[in-house]
Amino acid sequence: MPQTVTPGIERAVPKTRLRWWTELPLIVLVYASYSAGRLLARGDVSTAVDHGLAILRIEKALHLNAEHPLNRLFTREAWLGVPADFWYASLHYLVTPALLIWLFRSRAVRYRAARTWLLTSTFIGLIGFTLLPTCPPRLLSQGHGFVDTMAQYSSYGWWGGEASAPRGLGGMTNQYAAMPSLHVGWALWCGVMLWRYGRTPAAKVAGIAYPLLTTIVVMGTANHYFLDAAAGAAVMGAGLLLTPAMMRLADLAKERLSARSAPVAAASQGAGSSIVSGECQTSPGERIPRQRVSRHGPGAEPGATPADAGTALRQRLAELRGPSVPPKALDARALAALAANPGCSRRALLDGAGVNKAVLADALGSPSAFGQSQFAFMRGNAFEARVKADGGAELLRLVHEKLDPGAEPPTDSLVPDLTAGGPEGRAARTALALREATGAGAWTLLDHPMLALDVAGSPAFLEPDAVVVHPDGSWTVVEIKSFPVLDGSADPAKVGAAARQSAVYVLALEDVAARLDPAPPVRHRVLLVCPKDFSNLPTASAVDIRKQRSVTRRQLTRLTRVEEIADALPEGTCFAPDLPRGELTAAVESVPAAYAPECLAACELAFHCRDHARAEGAVTSLGRSLRAELGGLATVDDVLAAAHGTAGDPDDPAVAALRRAARLRAEALDAAGPTATGPGTGYAGAEGLGAERPEGAPCR
Ligand code: SF4
Known part of the structure; x- marks a missing residue:
């Protein structure tokens, strides 16, 4: 089944890739601190025994003392007791780091949160060892009915009678750190990782079996009470809850550290790069990362840094948008349309400045017909x-x-x-x-x-x-x-x-x-x-x-660069939608446009631009393919004059083609007789080409 994301630990994804040469020392350092803390937290033995007996009493009262029958079973059955001792003395130290390495290599996006959860929980466990030194069942006096299976089967392995420490190194561990059981806590962490990120049924089964068997082992070997195991699980729960906060803290510390070194980095970048920092705060509420600066914008003095010039450009674009008008983000639909008409400076500037063209079209009195119901x-x-x-x-x-x-x-x-x-x-x-x-x-x-x-x-x-x-x-x-x-x-x-x-x-x-x-x-x-x-x-x-x-x-x-278009505009040009319509129209018309019928399907300003293109008689309004055929003839009047023979260079292929077309049309109409050239059509013969189009006749 597809996995969704667990709230909490998986929300925070590392902002930078973690490297093994930083991770390994971090984990070694944390584990060394934990081990040292465990040793330093070694308390008074009689207090630890009192705590152990108190736990046992509570368990007996609640009928939870499962460690008694399990320990008897493991003591009696060597085929259970010996593997259990191996399990206790080894897997805790093998499976956990192995899973950390596996996550780091194969599930890198999960690693940081998982590692933080484990380390946070481990430190919470340290608090438990300090506040509640506890004598494990195996170290209680014989009258309480426990047998130290580690000591009983020590000849089978490397451990002695001092917890899971190798023989002779018992002094390196705190044997009275039974509450909570981090054997169980870490095993639970391993189980969650295997269940969540393992992809095979075997991994899922191992994810359930490993913490369960570890819980049985720690009780059967008389290393922990049942309540130690429960506390180990609770510590992991607390660690899980604290993980997002710990990651935020770590991020904050990292940001503070990098902020201290930022001036040096910025100075070295500023000398050779024209890219303004991604975190450069510009005009209020606006943040544009990676703004390229090719020339100084208005307001940037010669000799100003690229950052100054970039800020000046952004201020200029914010002025064009209008005071306190928020920028409208470009989306892919707009970009696809923008690319469909790359010659239009008007659209490039308005989109680059974040002007809402639909609102602008409304203010111009030519609302767009875009939008979904x-x-x-x-x-x-x-x-x-x-x-x-x-x-x-x-x-x-x-x-x-x-x-x-x-x-x-x-x-x-x-x-x-x-x-x-x-x-x-x-x-x-x-x-x-x-x-x-x-x-x-x-x-x-x-x-x-x-x-x-x-x-x-x-x-x-x-x-x-x-x-x-x-x-x-x-x-x-x-x-x-x-x-x-x-x-x-x-x-x-x-x-x-x-x-x-x-x-x-x-x-x-x-x-x-x-x-x-x-x-x-x-x-x-x-x-x-x-x-x-x-x-x-x-x-x-x-x-x-x-x-x-x-x-x-x-x-x-x-696409024409936005800053170049902005530089060519008259001082004070502004597209704020609350300006008087005449002023707004003048501002829009001050930016060159390249209207084509395709704009109707792609740009909110299409009706406005079409009206103005028609009023100017611009040939662009006839469509791109026809526009390309007409060469240097920019208006419909120029085209008609060329066809009439009253203007235009006869050697120009476009002009020659127009005159030939006009002749053919006149001949065709003459051959068709007087009905085709009758009065009132306004399109009679070549002479009629320049006549006014009557109401209802096809749009040119
Ligand atoms: S409608 Fe106007 S602004 Fe939009 S792309 Fe066409 S010409 Fe440019």
């Missing part, structure tokens, strides 16, 4: 929830079936927690989860990850529906759409839009992959999941987005 929105959400139900079991099955049938079936998958503060934090968490999942060798579902893509010098944060990491470490984008697939086919326009959107996600994923060594492959076949027919059942298709990816990549790199 509330019903469609809810239906889409319900469908996505269904596809991702049960830890994404159905979704992963579809990915396996459509894209990777040769891989092992996704019966045991991971769903890492991606929660973090702010888009930068979420993007960093996603990058980390992707890296860890790539090395995990298991199916991993990243539900609504956050990706960052550099667009015209500013980062855009994108949130695909899902990204799946295959067992071979490759990554796949999953798009979940609510338009139906009817009889195996879907609306090609909608599939095309989904493919363009997925291509943007693939590009962003490739940026993440490029930062890893070796870079994992990002698959260029994405999975499109839609409702089947008119039901709510999911059906999926693999969509090859190589073409959309290369077109989008090329067009995004061609």
Whole structure:
């Protein structure tokens, strides 16, 4: 079954990759401190005996003294007692570190939380040893009916009569540290790890058997009372609860330490890099990481640092947006559309400045016709929830079936927690989860990850529906759409839009992959999941987005840089939606646009730009293919004048073609007779080309 994330210990994912050469000394140091603390906590023997007897009395009163019959059994049956002694003296020190190493190597994303849980619990145990020194049953006087099986069978192994310590090293351990039993506590931790992260039935069985058998062993060998074992489990529970806080504390300490060394790092970076720090706080409420600075923005003095110039640009963009107008984030849909019209400086600037174009279009009096109905929105959400139900079991099955049938079936998958503060934090968490999942060798579902893509010098944060990491470490984008697939086919326009959107996600994923060594492959076949027919059942298709990816990549790199456009604007230009309409229109018109009919399906300002393009007679409003045919002729009036022969260079192929077309049209109309050229059509013959279009005639 797919695994979801356990609240608590798995929320905090390491912000930086842990290295064995830092982990090993840390664990050795903590264990040495624990052992030293255990020895130092050695209390008075008579007090320890009193505590042991008190525990025994409580157990007897509650009929919990299971250690008595077990110890008698182990003493009588050597075939049970000897293996139990081996178990007690060895597995505690072998299984726990082995599992730590396994987690570190194979389940790296889980390791830090698991290790912190173990260490925190161990220190809580130390508090127990200090406050409650307890004599184990085997050291009570014979009258209490216990036999020290470790001493009885010591000739079979390396241990003596002093707990699990090797013979002759009894002085190195505190034999009165019975409460709580960390043998049981650590075994419980091992059991949870095996159960949660083991992928085979044998691992799951071991996850249950190991702590249970250890509990029986510690009682049967008379090393612990039943209540010691229960306290060991309670200590692990307390450690689990404290783990998130401990990790936050560790993060805080690390941040403080790095903050001390930051000025040095910043100074060395500032000399050679044009990238402003990802944590650079800019205008109030705005934080733009990795802002590239190619030239000084207004307000940045010559000689200012790149950070100053970047801050000046962000302030300039915030001024363009309007005072106290929050920035609108770019999404993949907008980026796909942005890439579809890369020559439009207006859109590049408005998107780069975070202007809400739908609100702007309303304020301009040309509201956009975009948006989903509330019903469609809810239906889409319900469908996505269904596809991702049960830890994404159905979704992963579809990915396996459509894209990777040769891989092992996704019966045991991971769903890492991606929660973090702010888009930068979420993007960093996603990058980390992707890296860890790539090395995990298991199916991993990243539900609504956050990706960052550099667009015209500013980062855009994108949130695909899902990204799946295959067992071979490759990554796949999953798009979940609510338009139906009817009889195996879907609306090609909608599939095309989904493919363009997925291509943007693939590009962003490739940026993440490029930062890893070796870079994992990002698959260029994405999975499109839609409702089947008119039901709510999911059906999926693999969509090859190589073409959309290369077109989008090329067009995004061609986008005019936002700061260059902003620099060319008149002083005081502002797009705040509460400005008077005339002022706002002038501001919008001060930025060059490249309207094309395709804008109607992709940009909120389309109606505004279309009206102005028509009013100006711009040939761009006729469509890109026709625009390309017309060469240097920019307006409809220029085209008509060229066709009439009143303007234009006759050697220009476009002008020559127009004149030839006008002649052919005139000949055709002459041949058709007077009805075709009758009065009132306004389109009679070549002469009529410049006439006013009558009401109801086709739009030019
Ligand atoms: S509608 Fe206007 S702003 Fe939007 S892309 Fe087209 S021309 Fe540019």
